[in-house]
Amino acid sequence: MKVLYAQSGGVTSVINASAYGVLDEAKKAGLEVYVGIHGISGVLRENLLRINDIDIEGLKYTPSAAFGSCRRKLKNQEDINKLFEIFEKYEIEYFFYNGGNDSMDTAWRLHNEAQKRNFPLKVIGVPKTIDNDLPYTDHCPGYGSAAKYIATAMMEATLDLRSMYADSTRVFVMEIMGRHAGWLAAAAGLGWLNGIGPDIILFPEVVFNKERFLDKVDEKIRRKGYCSIAVSEGIKYEDGFFVADMGYTDSFGNRQLGGVGFTIAGMVRSELSLKTHVAIPDYLQRSGRHIASKTDVEEAEGVGREAVRLALSGVSGVMVTIERISNDPYKVEFKTVELNKVAEQTKYLPEDFHNEFEVTDKFIKYAKPLIEGEFFPPFKNGLPDYLIIEEVEQQ
Amino acid sequence: MKVLYAQSGGVTSVINASAYGVLDEAKKAGLEVYVGIHGISGVLRENLLRINDIDIEGLKYTPSAAFGSCRRKLKNQEDINKLFEIFEKYEIEYFFYNGGNDSMDTAWRLHNEAQKRNFPLKVIGVPKTIDNDLPYTDHCPGYGSAAKYIATAMMEATLDLRSMYADSTRVFVMEIMGRHAGWLAAAAGLGWLNGIGPDIILFPEVVFNKERFLDKVDEKIRRKGYCSIAVSEGIKYEDGFFVADMGYTDSFGNRQLGGVGFTIAGMVRSELSLKTHVAIPDYLQRSGRHIASKTDVEEAEGVGREAVRLALSGVSGVMVTIERISNDPYKVEFKTVELNKVAEQTKYLPEDFHNEFEVTDKFIKYAKPLIEGEFFPPFKNGLPDYLIIEEVEQQ
Numbered sequence: 001m002k003v004l005y006a007q008s009g010g011v012t013s014v015i016n017a018s019a020y021g022v023l024d025e026a027k028k029a030g031l032e033v034y035v036g037i038h039g040i041s042g043v044l045r046e047n048l049l050r051i052n053d054i055d056i057e058g059l060k061y062t063p064s065a066a067f068g069s070c071r072r073k074l075k076n077q078e079d080i081n082k083l084f085e086i087f088e089k090y091e092i093e094y095f096f097y098n099g100g101n102d103s104m105d106t107a108w109r110l111h112n113e114a115q116k117r118n119f120p121l122k123v124i125g126v127p128k129t130i131d132n133d134l135p136y137t138d139h140c141p142g143y144g145s146a147a148k149y150i151a152t153a154m155m156e157a158t159l160d161l162r163s164m165y166a167d168s169t170r171v172f173v174m175e176i177m178g179r180h181a182g183w184l185a186a187a188a189g190l191g192w193l194n195g196i197g198p199d200i201i202l203f204p205e206v207v208f209n210k211e212r213f214l215d216k217v218d219e220k221i222r223r224k225g226y227c228s229i230a231v232s233e234g235i236k237y238e239d240g241f242f243v244a245d246m247g248y249t250d251s252f253g254n255r256q257l258g259g260v261g262f263t264i265a266g267m268v269r270s271e272l273s274l275k276t277h278v279a280i281p282d283y284l285q286r287s288g289r290h291i292a293s294k295t296d297v298e299e300a301e302g303v304g305r306e307a308v309r310l311a312l313s314g315v316s317g318v319m320v321t322i323e324r325i326s327n328d329p330y331k332v333e334f335k336t337v338e339l340n341k342v343a344e345q346t347k348y349l350p351e352d353f354h355n356e357f358e359v360t361d362k363f364i365k366y367a368k369p370l371i372e373g374e375f376f377p378p379f380k381n382g383l384p385d386y387l388i389i390e391e392v393e394q395q
Numbered sequence: 396m397k398v399l400y401a402q403s404g405g406v407t408s409v410i411n412a413s414a415y416g417v418l419d420e421a422k423k424a425g426l427e428v429y430v431g432i433h434g435i436s437g438v439l440r441e442n443l444l445r446i447n448d449i450d451i452e453g454l455k456y457t458p459s460a461a462f463g464s465c466r467r468k469l470k471n472q473e474d475i476n477k478l479f480e481i482f483e484k485y486e487i488e489y490f491f492y493n494g495g496n497d498s499m500d501t502a503w504r505l506h507n508e509a510q511k512r513n514f515p516l517k518v519i520g521v522p523k524t525i526d527n528d529l530p531y532t533d534h535c536p537g538y539g540s541a542a543k544y545i546a547t548a549m550m551e552a553t554l555d556l557r558s559m560y561a562d563s564t565r566v567f568v569m570e571i572m573g574r575h576a577g578w579l580a581a582a583a584g585l586g587w588l589n590g591i592g593p594d595i596i597l598f599p600e601v602v603f604n605k606e607r608f609l610d611k612v613d614e615k616i617r618r619k620g621y622c623s624i625a626v627s628e629g630i631k632y633e634d635g636f637f638v639a640d641m642g643y644t645d646s647f648g649n650r651q652l653g654g655v656g657f658t659i660a661g662m663v664r665s666e667l668s669l670k671t672h673v674a675i676p677d678y679l680q681r682s683g684r685h686i687a688s689k690t691d692v693e694e695a696e697g698v699g700r701e702a703v704r705l706a707l708s709g710v711s712g713v714m715v716t717i718e719r720i721s722n723d724p725y726k727v728e729f730k731t732v733e734l735n736k737v738a739e740q741t742k743y744l745p746e747d748f749h750n751e752f753e754v755t756d757k758f759i760k761y762a763k764p765l766i767e768g769e770f771f772p773p774f775k776n777g778l779p780d781y782l783i784i785e786e787v788e789q790q
Contacts, residue, residue: 152685225788280675281674282675283552284676372777383588
């Protein structure tokens with residue numbers, strides 16, 4: 001009995017902990033295990049790696065998709081037929097797809113096709129996203145570590161600003177990922193748990209009003225001398241236009257966004273005549289494994305193991321979810337949701353988790369357990385010692 | 396006998412370790428210790444904090460200038476007279492100024508004035524700069540930790556790019572501080588010690604040639620499928636113009652630079668039709684204490700302690716320097732250089748430390764000991780527990 005695992009979509013700093021969970025649990029069950037290189041795209045090209053003889057311990061510590069990811073959606077029945085040819089050839093009986101909404105859609109279609117063909121394939125979705133916007137789960141593996149990274153970076157940069165504002169930069173802006181939902185922008189607010197954080201957060205869930213924003217900056221400057229701002233890349237004007245709209249769409253039809261941090265800083269500079277600095281961590285916030293949350297790493301591994309246990313018990317067509325049983329002490333249980341329910345839905349930041357420019361205590365209570373605990377990678381030569389799978393690069 | 400300590404210039408993630416060294420050593424010697432809030436600007440406003448009864452342990456772990464920094468140069472004799480009034484009023488006999496070139500100039504002028512006045516003041520400069528561009532010292536406190544941050548961020552972001560390049564972003568660009576000298580840009584190359592790093596580094600010491608650059612990107616894309624780029628904010632065209640020149644100067648007459656990362660990515664996108672991502676860590680690279688180098692923290696504390704020992708033994712008018720006695724095992728000794736020799740000089744990246752697009756083994760050998768060792772801050776609530784001095788904020 002053979003297992004196929006693959007990674008998909010935008011990566012996280014702990015997606016490989018899920019890979020480790022799936023692969024280790026499958027190996028322990030005596031199964032032969034393959035990994036698709038670059039997700040379903042690699043599977044379609046028959047680019048599979050047999051991992052049984054590979055030392056996978058380093059997956060626990062390595063950010064981004066160690067086996068390569070992809071953004072490929074299944075285009076048509078031809079793609080699906082090709083996949084089943086490969087499943088048949090390699091005698092794949094279990095397929096684990098580790099990704100977000102789109103990946104769950106792919107997994108659902110494969111589960112359905114298997115049923116239609118009476119093909120003995122169990123399909124389980126393993127959730128991951130730094131955006132934390134998957135429905136039916138309390139939170140997603142990947143979010144806690146990105147949140148910890150963002151909160152830490154915001155604390156540190158705000159301390160820097162606070163050092164310098166007396167006769168230099170007065171306003172610092174950090175641009176944060178999350179085009180539709182404000183979970184990551186909200187995470188910037190967690191620094192206040194330890195006494196320093198952003199003075200203003202701009203959420204994609206709140207219509208951006210330039211005048212109200214500049215008034216708020218001005219108020220903060222008058223009161224404390226400086227103003228630290230976290231801005232989500234996805235903030236919009238009342239008419240629905242992205243503040244950072246570049247004026248064109250990409251090949252998928254998505255509006256191209258660029259550097260909202262600079263747009264916001266430009267407003268502050270020209271309207272309030274204040275010196276600004278802008279940081280755009282970009283990939284750094286989703287690959288910053290060196291400051292991952294222990295809770296997050298453990299849960300990421302946990303959902304991987306749970307996926308294998310479910311499949312071995314005959315379950316198919318579901319994604320593993322996390323249910324919070326208790327907040328203090330923090331305790332979760334793994335549950336499931338049907339794959340088709342997850343696809344193409346977005347879970348926004350609830351209204352009682354934020355107000356216009358700040359997060360609420362309710363959000364802090366929700367997010368704090370998710371960033372707790374440190375789980376540093378091993379270091380060598382003064383730098384993290386990550387696992388690098390050679391097969392991911394083309395020859 | 397009283398001591399005055401102040402911080403100046405752009406901050407680092409370990410400047411407070413130097414503060415700790417100075418303040419703890421002075422307290423141990425039974426001295427009464429004051430700190431200038433926001434550097435010499437605060438001293439001029441008589442904004443002094445007596446720290447003898449404050450718990451300063453947290454300084455070892457806190458990034459940026461805990462007591463506030465400034466960019467103020469001494470303008471005229473009036474400033475100097477005012478300072479000596481305050482020195483007299485508070486009976487200051489030792490002054491420690493923790494900063495870069497400009498700060499050493501300020502310290503030198505105060506040392507000279509004291510001699511002229513026969514005023515019993517000992518002045519010692521304590522070096523700090525992430526730019527590593529001070530002369531007469533093997534390296535500067537602050538550089539090792541910024542280098543470790545940059546190398547780690549570059550490794551992690553490159554792993555992210557490597558995950559996604561199969562059908563998404565092919566080129567990642569990270570913009571790095573260091574307007575004149577390429578020490579920080581070079582640090583990005585250290586990731587190759589552990590198997591993953593930038594494919595191209597653009598140094599301010601190398602004239603930027605767009606055609607040669609794009610050819611290099613194209614070559615990397617053909618060979619491995621993706622290209623990760625570290626670019627110094629200070630790269631220039633052959634005619635001396637900054638690539639990121641915004642077209643105007645700031646109030647100090649410096650050319651304003653903005654987002655060279657986006658400029659470079661734009662060239663790649665429009666000329667090679669490749670999807671790009673850009674990160675600009677900005678303040679994050681100089682305040683990222685959560686991933687400081689142990690070597691750096693210890694040396695930062697060490698130069699602070701050495702400054703006090705020197706002053707107590709009657710020395711004045713020098714900056715503490717670091718001399719590398721041995722590279723393997725790494726061993727340094729503290730020495731001194733006259734303050735006036737340091738001011739207004741820049742130490743560039745030596746020619747044998749880099750070639751057109753990469754660092755050399757000689758640089759790697761130089762920089763590796765500086766980033767070695769971890770010295771994590773204490774964590775509380777999942778985040779670093781930094782020391783926040785209330786007096787730094789205006790009321």
